[in-house]
Amino acid sequence: MAYHSATGPIGAEGRYWDALLEGRLELPRCKGCGQWHWPAVWRCGSCGGWDHEWVEQSLAGTVFTYTRTHHPFGGTEAFAKPFATLIVTLDTVPVRLVGVLEGDETGLRIGAPVTGTIARTAFGDAQIPASRWRLL
Ligand SMILES: [Zn+2]
Structure with a gap:
C-alpha cells in the first residue's frame, strides 16, 4: 500500500510509511558504503550512490531528549494533556526517531x-502510523 500525504505521494521515505502501515520499522542504508540515512534520501551524500536497502529495525533505544505538551493543537486531539514527545536514539543504528511517550x-x-x-x-479522517514509546 502506498502512503500519500494530504498533498500527494511521499518522496524517498515512502517505504518507511508503507512498512509502518504493515507494523514494521524499516530504515534505509546505502548499498554502496553502508551509511544509514534518516530522513531518507534519494542519493547518498557520502558516496554518491543511488541504491539503498531497507532494513527492519527493532523499536528499542534511549531518550535523546523530550518535551512536554500542555496545550492542544491540530493532530494532538487523541492525547491526554500533558503528554511527552521523545526523540529516541535507536539501539541498533545511528538514527533518531520522534514519538509520543505512552504510560507512566x-x-x-x-x-x-x-x-x-x-x-x-x-x-x-486520516490514521497516520507513528511510533510510540514506553519507559523500561
Ligand atoms: Zn553511500
Whole structure:
C-alpha cells in the first residue's frame, strides 16, 4: 500500500510509511558504503550512490531528549494533556526517531531506555502510523 500525504505521494521515505502501515520499522542504508540515512534520501551524500536497502529495525533505544505538551493543537486531539514527545536514539543504528511517550512518565529523563510500538494517530479522517514509546 502506498502512503500519500494530504498533498500527494511521499518522496524517498515512502517505504518507511508503507512498512509502518504493515507494523514494521524499516530504515534505509546505502548499498554502496553502508551509511544509514534518516530522513531518507534519494542519493547518498557520502558516496554518491543511488541504491539503498531497507532494513527492519527493532523499536528499542534511549531518550535523546523530550518535551512536554500542555496545550492542544491540530493532530494532538487523541492525547491526554500533558503528554511527552521523545526523540529516541535507536539501539541498533545511528538514527533518531520522534514519538509520543505512552504510560507512566516516572523515570523520564535523557538517557532512559525505552521500547516502542507502532500505533496510529488520528488526524482528521486520516490514521497516520507513528511510533510510540514506553519507559523500561
Ligand atoms: Zn553511500
